[in-house]
Amino acid sequence: xxxxxxxxxxxxxxxxxxxxxxxxxxxxxxxxxxxxxxxxxxxxxxxxxxxxxxxxxxxxxxxxxxxxxxxxxxxxxxxxxxxxxxxxxxxxxxxxxxxxxxxxxxxxxxxxxxxxxxxxxxxxxxxxxxxxxxxxxxxxxxxxxxxxxxxxxxxxxxxxxxxxxxxxxxxxxxxxxxxxxxxxxxxxxxxxxxxxxxxxxxxxxxxxxxxxxxxxxxxxxxxxxxxxxxxxxxxxxxxxxxxxxxxxxxxxxxxxxxxxxxxxxxxxxxxxxxxxxxxxxxxxxxxxxxxxxxxxxxxxxx
Numbered sequence: 001x002x003x004x005x006x007x008x009x010x011x012x013x014x015x016x017x018x019x020x021x022x023x024x025x026x027x028x029x030x031x032x033x034x035x036x037x038x039x040x041x042x043x044x045x046x047x048x049x050x051x052x053x054x055x056x057x058x059x060x061x062x063x064x065x066x067x068x069x070x071x072x073x074x075x076x077x078x079x080x081x082x083x084x085x086x087x088x089x090x091x092x093x094x095x096x097x098x099x100x101x102x103x104x105x106x107x108x109x110x111x112x113x114x115x116x117x118x119x120x121x122x123x124x125x126x127x128x129x130x131x132x133x134x135x136x137x138x139x140x141x142x143x144x145x146x147x148x149x150x151x152x153x154x155x156x157x158x159x160x161x162x163x164x165x166x167x168x169x170x171x172x173x174x175x176x177x178x179x180x181x182x183x184x185x186x187x188x189x190x191x192x193x194x195x196x197x198x199x200x201x202x203x204x205x206x207x208x209x210x211x212x213x214x215x216x217x218x219x220x221x222x223x224x225x226x227x228x229x230x231x232x233x234x235x236x237x238x239x240x241x242x243x244x245x246x247x248x249x250x251x252x253x254x255x256x257x258x259x260x261x262x263x264x265x266x267x268x269x270x271x272x273x274x275x276x277x278x279x280x281x282x283x284x285x286x287x288x289x290x291x292x293x294x295x296x297x298x299x300x301x302x
Contacts, residue, residue, distance in 0.1 A: 060108075068089045072085075086113075150229065151230045152231065152234075161238065182195060185285075246277070255275040255276045257274055258273070270300055277293070
């Protein structure tokens with residue numbers, strides 16, 4: 001068996017030790033937090049691979065690194081012995097790869113070697129939102145192709161991810177006790193649950209549920225949208241939902257705690273109530289306040 005095959009077998013085995021596909025990352029995190037609290041020990045962040053996409057991405061990072069080891073350090077006979085060269089490899093990529101790609105590669109190798117980013121002799125460049133081009137700058141309900149308009153409205157009114165919209169069925173709509181409606185979503189990493197429809201979008205989304213002919217899938221499910229009805233760009237509509245959701249929840253004065261989250265960087269000067277942020281985070285199927293602020297509430301700064 002050649003060195004390439006040996007390396008591939010090694011890093012596959014190393015990554016498989018962290019394979020948690022089929023489990024909910026949020027549920028695993030909550031369990032770890034509970035265990036740490038009960039045992040009176042510091043919480044250790046969850047390390048695991050919860051999706052096939054992440055597994056494939058990490059394998060790609062390991063494959064590229066193993067190629068570098070074979071070419072630049074032939075004295076390394078086993079993949080696990082190449083750990084000290086991770087920083088050196090990332091340095092060779094710095095001029096040609098984005099901060100996001102470098103971080104992704106770094107996290108893939110951290111997972112394989114079971115180490116932290118701080119253990120790598122490399123200064124990871126800071127990721128800046130202004131450098132994001134895809135899915136951040138377009139927000140219009142007047143698409144030149146009207147076949148996308150309902151999907152755009154649906155995303156803006158429910159905050160759904162693409163995969164979530166593709167799995168919605170007509171029976172996933174229900175009315176709450178307060179008269180508002182909510183939709184059940186099945187999204188990535190086994191995240192699922194009901195998410196409220198923003199009041200200003202309720203009538204339009206009820207119309208979509210009412211008028212959709214339904215699209216039968218090979219497994220027999222009848223879904224609300226076919227894949228062809230979804231545009232490439234949806235993230236900005238999800239961000240719009242999160243901003244409007246924050247405003248809606250804030251004026252209810254139910255979730256406010258008085259604890260303030262102060263923004264930094266290009267969002268310096270903005271502040272949000274941590275209690276409202278936590279509810280927004282839950283509704284968006286996230287677990288970190290900074291993720292909500294950085295990836296969605298940036299629209300408040302425009």
